Amino acid sequence: MSVPYVYDAGVLLAIDGNDRRMWAIHHLAVEEGRRLLVPSVVVGQAWRDPRRQVQLGRFLHSCEILPVGLELAKAAGILCGKAGAHDVVGATVVTVALACGAIVFTSDPEDIAQLSAASDAKPGLVIRRI
Incomplete structure (x- = not known):
């Protein structure tokens, strides 16, 4: 069983901007059968125009x-x-990741690390910068 991923708004914005590295990470995760989790508030943080965000x-x-x-x-x-x-929103990402034992993909690893440290959860989160 593979470790799930939790995506923050930075990931969604990278995908929306057609970031090849993030697409590659995502495609590999799909092939591996990972759970790919996005809290609904993260969608709200990144979603602006459905006519322009078809790819997202x-x-x-x-x-x-x-x-x-x-x-x-x-x-x-x-x-x-x-x-x-x-x-x-960042706190929601951290809370979900801690509950699921997930790896967080984020454009803001410092904020995610600060929130993770405040949770006192052991072990701490695995955080990947996009």
């Missing part, structure tokens, strides 16, 4: 979009409080 829309069909319900939202808010942060 197709990409999202190959991912598992996770709804952010009350308990996940509370956990992300608590994590923001612990970290002294305001990025609830």
Whole structure:
């Protein structure tokens, strides 16, 4: 069983910009049968114009979009409080990744690392810069 990936908005923006490296990472993950997780709030952070983001829309069909319900939202808010942060979307990414034992792909590894450290989870997250 392979380790899941959680994508942040930076990944979605890279895909939207046709970043070849991120496409290669994603295609390999699909071939390996990994779970590819995107919290729904991450989609909201990156989605702007469906007429221009057709490629991103197709990409999202190959991912598992996770709804952010009350308990996940509370956990992300608590994590923001612990970290002294305001990025609830990043905190949601970290919360999902910790719950699933996933690797986080992000354009902002410093913020993700700060949130991960504030969670006190052991072992910490594996974070990959895109």
